[in-house]
Amino acid sequence: MSASAEASRASLTTGALARRLGVAQTTLRTWERRYGIGPSHREQGRHRRWSPEDVARLEHMCRLTAQGVTPAEAARLAMADDGRAPGRPTAAAPRPRAEGRTPGGFRDLPLGRVWPESRGLARAAVRLDASAVQAELRSAIDAYGIVVAWEQIIAPTLHAVGRKWSTSDESYVEVEHLLSWHVSATLRSAVTPAADSRRPILLACMPDEQHSLPIEALWAALTERGLPTRMFGAALPKEALHSAARRTGPGAVVLSSQSRGTADLAVVRALRTLEWGVRGARSHPLVLLAGPGWAGTTPEPGASRLTGLASGLALLESFFRTGAQPMPSTLSRR
Known part of the structure; x- marks a missing residue:
């Protein structure tokens, strides 16, 4: 077998790489178009193939973005580290500015030091x-x-x-x-959700919780990474939440509470009683608690607190790829 044939067998298609990274194929094409982080070699008339070096480069980029690095900077660093692109000084993050007057006839907003x-x-x-x-x-x-x-x-x-x-x-x-x-x-x-047959992540606010923007941000971040989600938004009734969980058999359920008055551990306990699968191999959903409303509560067994968007996204990505339950150290103390 020729060296080129062996290399072709060792490489991945775009679809296989997308599944390995947990992102959509359209995301890989967007990254290539915007940041130049594409396959090293192309063969005319054939589907694109990603070499082991290409795969390692994309995995490096994904690790960086999971840590909060911008996609553009993560791509540049990943390519610079393996010698594909010359390294350039890392662009400095926008420097915070002290609070000042906001024009438009209003008094200052309490912005503090912000970008x-x-x-x-x-x-x-x-x-x-x-x-x-x-x-x-x-x-x-x-x-x-x-x-x-x-x-x-x-x-x-x-x-x-x-x-x-x-x-x-x-x-x-x-x-x-x-x-x-x-x-x-x-x-x-x-972002645009992609068709996906994997067990989804359910995202919902507690039954009396009307503030849904934080969990909408999580939905957008998960969708951006190509993970299957079902978003139910604000104030989902308890019975509807249970019905959705029974019908979809989710891998994880994220419950958002922005105030202590909407945090109800009874809802968590009820979710943890649900199970599905064949006898002898039944599974329960991982329940994740998001938002400050859960502060001061002791999570039920099998339920963990998310500590922020970036860390929560990294936890869900890891769980979705490996199926491993988060360790107690992931629990928030805030």
């Missing part, structure tokens, strides 16, 4: 400039990806607006509503 993009989003929001808000959000997600955009830009702005209206006779409620609506719309339009 410039967060300040730009806040300025657009307090002006009620819908087109500018939309542009700022899309620019942040395109530049940094879902995880970094949420944790460093979107969430700080939402928190500042929420703190402002809660301390100023609710004069900023309209700002929060406009910003929240556009954040939700942008997260949904930024």
Whole structure:
């Protein structure tokens, strides 16, 4: 057998690589188009094949993005490390700026030290400039990806607006509503779920929980990575949650609670009693608790707390690929 034939047998198709990495094939094509991180060699008239070196490079990139590195920087570092692209000085992260006045006739928002993009989003929001808000959000997600955009830009702005209206006779409620609506719309339009027959991850807010943006961000991040999800949004009734779990047989269920008044461990206990599969090999869903509402509660056996978007995404990716239950060290103490 020739050396080229042996190399071809050792390489992977795009579909096989996507399954190995847990991402969509369209994501691999997007990364190649945007960042140049594609297969090293091409043969005319044949499907693209990814060599072991190509696979290692993509795995390196995925590890970096799971740690919060932007896709563009992760691709550059992965290629530089194996000599495919010359290394360049790592671009410095935008430097935080001290709190200042926000134009548009409003008093300062309590932004503190944030990235410039967060300040730009806040300025657009307090002006009620819908087109500018939309542009700022899309620019942040395109530049940094879902995880970094949420944790460093979107969430700080939402928190500042929420703190402002809660301390100023609710004069900023309209700002929060406009910003929240556009954040939700942008997260949904930024990614497209792919058909997937694997056991899904169910995402839902607790029955009395109306604030769904944090779990919507998790949905977008999971979908961006090609993981199968089912999103049920705000205030899903307990009976409907159980019905959805019985019908889909999920690998994991994420329950979001933003206040202690909506955190109900009885719902968790009921979920943990569900099981499916053949006799002798029955399984239960992994239950993950997201949001500050669970702070101070002692998770039920088989339930763990997520500590943030990036770490929660990494935990779910690992669980989905290996089926391993998270260790007690993953529990949040906050």
